[in-house]
Each structure stands twice: as C-alpha cells, then as structure tokens.
Amino acid sequence: ARARARLVEQMKIVHKTAYWGQLSLGTPPQPFKVIFDTGSGNLIVPATRCRSLGCAPHRKYDPKASTSSSSVTNERGDDFSEITFGTGQIAGTFYKDNLCIGDSLCFDAKFIGADAMTADPFQDIPFDGILGLGFKDLSMGDGFNIVDDLQRTAASSSVFSFFVSDADDSEVTFGGCRPERLASDVVWAPVEVESWWQVTIDDITLDNAPKGLCDGKCQVAVDTGTSMLAGPSGLVGKLRAMVGARDDCSNFNELPTLGFQIGEIVLNLRPDDYMDKSSAGCSFSLMALDVPPPKGPVFILGDPFLRRFVTIYDRSRPAVGFAVARHRGAEDEADASRLIARIGGGARSSALPSAPGAVAVGNASGVNLHLSGGMMVGDTAEVEVDRIGSRSSRRSSASRSSRSSDSGGGDGKGGG
Numbered sequence: 001a002r003a004r005a006r007l008v009e010q011m012k013i014v015h016k017t018a019y020w021g022q023l024s025l026g027t028p029p030q031p032f033k034v035i036f037d038t039g040s041g042n043l044i045v046p047a048t049r050c051r052s053l054g055c056a057p058h059r060k061y062d063p064k065a066s067t068s069s070s071s072v073t074n075e076r077g078d079d080f081s082e083i084t085f086g087t088g089q090i091a092g093t094f095y096k097d098n099l100c101i102g103d104s105l106c107f108d109a110k111f112i113g114a115d116a117m118t119a120d121p122f123q124d125i126p127f128d129g130i131l132g133l134g135f136k137d138l139s140m141g142d143g144f145n146i147v148d149d150l151q152r153t154a155a156s157s158s159v160f161s162f163f164v165s166d167a168d169d170s171e172v173t174f175g176g177c178r179p180e181r182l183a184s185d186v187v188w189a190p191v192e193v194e195s196w197w198q199v200t201i202d203d204i205t206l207d208n209a210p211k212g213l214c215d216g217k218c219q220v221a222v223d224t225g226t227s228m229l230a231g232p233s234g235l236v237g238k239l240r241a242m243v244g245a246r247d248d249c250s251n252f253n254e255l256p257t258l259g260f261q262i263g264e265i266v267l268n269l270r271p272d273d274y275m276d277k278s279s280a281g282c283s284f285s286l287m288a289l290d291v292p293p294p295k296g297p298v299f300i301l302g303d304p305f306l307r308r309f310v311t312i313y314d315r316s317r318p319a320v321g322f323a324v325a326r327h328r329g330a331e332d333e334a335d336a337s338r339l340i341a342r343i344g345g346g347a348r349s350s351a352l353p354s355a356p357g358a359v360a361v362g363n364a365s366g367v368n369l370h371l372s373g374g375m376m377v378g379d380t381a382e383v384e385v386d387r388i389g390s391r392s393s394r395r396s397s398a399s400r401s402s403r404s405s406d407s408g409g410g411d412g413k414g415g416g
Helices: 002-011 146-153 233-243 303-308 330-339 380-389
Strands: 018-025 030-037 043-046 080-084 089-101 105-117 129-132 159-163 171-174 187-194 197-201 203-206 218-222 229-231 258-262 265-269 275-278 281-284 286-288 299-301 309-314 319-324 340-342 367-370 372-374 392-396
Touching (some): 018 367, 030 043, 043 089, 105 146, 197 258, 197 319, 203 233, 229 233, 303 309, 319 330
Parallel strands (some): 030 129, 043 105
Antiparallel strands (some): 018 030, 018 089, 018 372, 043 129, 080 089, 080 392, 089 105, 159 171, 159 309, 171 367, 187 197, 197 218, 203 258, 229 299, 258 265, 265 340, 275 281, 309 319
C-alpha cells in the first residue's frame, strides 16, 4: 500500500502558485515578505494605521519607528490613493523611506503604506505586500517606480532576473543573472510597450508548428505575479481545442509541446509545464483573460513559463531575455535544443537572437535574493485575473484630515 501511495504521489504534477522574498524599509530596518511582480508598478505594504481584516495577519510599516521616514505627494499633489484589484481593494498613504533588497542594494523609495485592505483576498495571502517591477506607466507618479530607482542607483541594477522552481531554490537576482542557472544561450526580445514587460511574438506553436492564432503578431506580457498562463478568451478556446488535453489524463503522454514563436525561434513548454496533474485528473494551466485596448489584447506568461525559462529584464534597452532554466544540470542542457527550437523543429544555430549591446548575464556584484514558494489559499486564478485585467487606481488629493476615521474598519471593506 505504501509503495502504491508513493507511485500515486510521483504521478502528480501540482505546481507552486506564488513566490515571495524579503526586503526591508526604514531605519532601523523593518522586514516584509513581498511578491516581486513584473505585472504592477508600486511598492505596497500594510501600515500600522490599518485595522482591516486584510492587514491583520501581516507585518505593518511603522513610519514613527523609522528615523528616515517622510510623508510625500506625487506631482499632482496627491498624498493618498485607492487601488481596486477587482476582488479586493487597498487604500493607503504615500511615504518615502530607505528600501533595502538584500544587504547591499539600498536606496530611498516612494511607496504606499496601506491604511485599509479588504479581507478578500489579502487576509489569506502568505506574504505582506507587493513590490511592482513594471514600468512607470503602472506607478502612482514620478519617483514611485522601483525599476527607475534601480537604474538610478546603479546601471547594473537596471537588469534583474528570475529563476523559479517547485523546489526551494527560487531566486531573483538584481544586477544581472547567475550563469549557473542557465542551460542555454539567451534569446532576447525588445519590449514593445513600456507598461508591463510586454514583447511581441509571431505565433503560438504546437510541436514547433505555427497555428495561425496571432493574425501576424501577439502581444505577450511576462508576469512574475501570475501563477498561470492567460490569454484572450477567443484564442484560449481555440488553443484548448487544438491541444485536446483530456480531463482524465488518458492522453497526457501524447500531448504536444506548446511554444511561443519569436522570429524563427520557438520557446517551448512541455506538457508537465503547462498541465496540472493529480489524482483528480488533469487541467490546463491556461485561463481566459480579456484585457481591453489600448493595452490589450495580451497573452500573459506566468509561472508555468517562468519555471521552464530564466527571464532577464533589461531596463536600459528595454528588452526581455529568455534561457532554459537549469533545474537538473546536464539533463536540462540535453533538453535545451528541444525547448528552444526552430520553426518546424529543425536544429537551431548556436547563434541566437540577442539585443544589441545586451548586458552580460554574469555580474559578480549582483544581489541574489532567495524566494520562498507555496500555494495560495482560495481562488488564486480569480484573484489574478482581476489583478491584471481589472486593475485600476483612483488618486485622491484628499488630506489625512478629510478621510473618514473608520476607513480601516473591522469589516475589511475599508478604503472603498
């Protein structure tokens, strides 16, 4: 019976759905666990003023306990904002304080200290806040963008990379990328829209054959804050039908590679990357998400893609680099020619596309930060659809005295 139980467990493919690391704010430092999220543009942590249920389980920023803290406004004179995530909402005050990522990467940063966070979804998340690594378009105003702050702090810090896995060795590196994490050369794609880290692909492929799903081009956002793949509902429906994965897993071993075409190069996911497999059956890690123009329609490459490929983000280009992640050493190197292939499946040249003057992947002075991983509680997919597709913000110039004293009320619905 024990042997059978072990076999059943080995047959499961259930992936982690969130990755978070630690940073500190203030003098002396106050530590926080945050998602490092390329799909948003603000640093948000709970603050001591917050009495909402959404803040209750989390560490809270105390401006009075930091000698380097100050209240700030953006260029419109706003000192406060409300942000709607679809399933939830936060309301918070603008601060500036010393931010440290690791021991050596420290700079003054402007951020939101949340005075109210709704219980759904924030009460159940395993981290305290969000550090947005998207472009300025997603931030609260001038001086609020962390990626721009990194570039001003040191030119090398404008490059950062993610290596994520289902093991306990995930990390984000600021200042380049660790070469030992790569099992292939790097394929670079220019950023087309400076909002998310959004690049253009030519098509979506199955077993290296283009399927004509993009009408010439598809916009793709590489998003470290999303646990699934996502795309426009029409495209998702067609792709599901083409893949043909059965809920009972009976054709799992016959499923195709799922690829994203950049020029003549294809970045491939294997079935165990894009499928979740358990004793309950099989499910495609792909959800429908209709982002309206001008930013959409867009396809989202979340954790299933990020576990297979190290992703490198170069603000100075701007461009995104992709390399096969080295999880299993020589075995991944042997697979690299199948995971980064050419259209039609022909052998690829060792000379892969690169951004002119792209930064070297290695950097001895880089900051490597360990990322913990785990399962999100509740309906993660629903939370993430709303985070990407329905995110909006209302900037308020109201002063502290004009805000309701019960904005952080115990019902967890404050800030509305």
